[in-house]
Amino acid sequence: MSRIIVVGAGINGVTAAIELKKRGHEVILVDPGPLPHPLAASTDISKAVRAAYGADEEYTELAERSIKLWRKWNEEFGVELYHEVGVMFVRRREMKPGDFEYESFKKLQKCGHKVERMNSAQLWRQFPAWNPELFRDGLLELEAGYAESGRAVATLVQHAESIGVELRSGSQFAGLGERGHRIEGIILGNGERITGDRVLMAVGAWTPYLLPFTKKFFRATGQPVFHLKPPRPDLFAPEHFPVFGADITTTGYYGFPVNREGVVKIANHGPGREMSPESPQRAVSSEEEEKLRKFLSWAFPALADAPIVYTRVCMYCETHDGNFWIAPEPEREGLVIAAGDCGHGFKFAPVLGEIIADAVDEKSNPILEKFCWRPEVSAGGGTDVARFQGEDESTTR
Numbered sequence: 001m002s003r004i005i006v007v008g009a010g011i012n013g014v015t016a017a018i019e020l021k022k023r024g025h026e027v028i029l030v031d032p033g034p035l036p037h038p039l040a041a042s043t044d045i046s047k048a049v050r051a052a053y054g055a056d057e058e059y060t061e062l063a064e065r066s067i068k069l070w071r072k073w074n075e076e077f078g079v080e081l082y083h084e085v086g087v088m089f090v091r092r093r094e095m096k097p098g099d100f101e102y103e104s105f106k107k108l109q110k111c112g113h114k115v116e117r118m119n120s121a122q123l124w125r126q127f128p129a130w131n132p133e134l135f136r137d138g139l140l141e142l143e144a145g146y147a148e149s150g151r152a153v154a155t156l157v158q159h160a161e162s163i164g165v166e167l168r169s170g171s172q173f174a175g176l177g178e179r180g181h182r183i184e185g186i187i188l189g190n191g192e193r194i195t196g197d198r199v200l201m202a203v204g205a206w207t208p209y210l211l212p213f214t215k216k217f218f219r220a221t222g223q224p225v226f227h228l229k230p231p232r233p234d235l236f237a238p239e240h241f242p243v244f245g246a247d248i249t250t251t252g253y254y255g256f257p258v259n260r261e262g263v264v265k266i267a268n269h270g271p272g273r274e275m276s277p278e279s280p281q282r283a284v285s286s287e288e289e290e291k292l293r294k295f296l297s298w299a300f301p302a303l304a305d306a307p308i309v310y311t312r313v314c315m316y317c318e319t320h321d322g323n324f325w326i327a328p329e330p331e332r333e334g335l336v337i338a339a340g341d342c343g344h345g346f347k348f349a350p351v352l353g354e355i356i357a358d359a360v361d362e363k364s365n366p367i368l369e370k371f372c373w374r375p376e377v378s379a380g381g382g383t384d385v386a387r388f389q390g391e392d393e394s395t396t397r
Helices: 010-022 057-077 099-108 149-162 204-210 286-299 347-358
Strands: 002-007 025-031 048-049 087-091 116-117 137-139 143-145 166-169 173-179 184-186 193-195 198-201 218-229 243-246 253-255 264-268 307-319 325-328 335-339
Touching: 002 010, 002 184, 002 218, 010 025, 010 057, 010 149, 010 198, 010 347, 025 149, 025 193, 048 057, 048 347, 057 099, 057 149, 057 347, 087 099, 099 116, 143 347, 149 166, 173 193, 173 253, 184 198, 198 347, 204 218, 204 335, 218 286, 253 286, 264 286, 325 347, 335 347
Parallel strands: 002 025, 002 198, 025 166, 087 243, 198 335
Antiparallel strands: 048 143, 087 137, 116 137, 173 184, 184 193, 218 264, 218 307, 243 253, 253 264, 325 335
């Protein structure tokens, strides 16, 4: 049994704390609070849960495991955290080998998933909010959907406390307690020291700011998120409007069906703007709102003039290659970092705790080779094939 300090009670931190506690460790979970933290990426109304990952076998397999466990969490916690409403990725032209959508479709077919090709007028009639003349092809992944992310974090934090994790909400991390090359705990903002055998830093987009030596590996970016109130909510009900990616590799836009509050969430998975999570510039810009309106006008005409009731900037902790970073720090014994969500990590919540705990326990796990400490990786080697990288085509139509 070891005494392990977990800094950050977002999805990485809380799932790791639960798993480490189950393994018999003494676990202290430290976060400035409130929980869920209002600025954390995890704190939102929804995150996509899908197995579509192009031809990437490892992420596809992880997602398959995660979806099964999301269903179990619904039963275990007695709360519908995961909504299996389907996920569709569609294109404005016929999908071809090499396209994210094509490779995902073929991979999911091969794995025996319930998946349909979105290339028939008959199928498109199920989705009246979409512009039927614009989108020609794609896939509908039926055993997929979305998780209520903020609600999931709140549920997991409560569960962590119930099994004996010591929660220190309201505690501000100020620095690592170092002796030579050994980390022996952390220092809080009030000067208090908490000692431990190992420290797990799971602070998301705060990572390069709280641990300046990681700036060469991570950058924090902000992505615009919009909540809209549709005048015709029936058009955006889950049976007519599943989670979607609208030619996502060329527009970046994805979104969700109307929720219990009557809100449709649409966001952009793209280059974003580099900033600190607490930057005064952390606000959706007029340019980002203008681009959204242009996208809506041609993709979902019934949503084009819908009022925007809330906006936020969702923070990503980026790695150079788009893969997560879950590994011990080789020059600081006793320190493990779990970061680099790159905007696609939340769906893996049910398996993240086990993966991160294996890194803390130095236990063999094949996926950790993908998420290892890799300072040699340079910028530009991104592997997220579902992400928009360049100039938004929707603004030039």
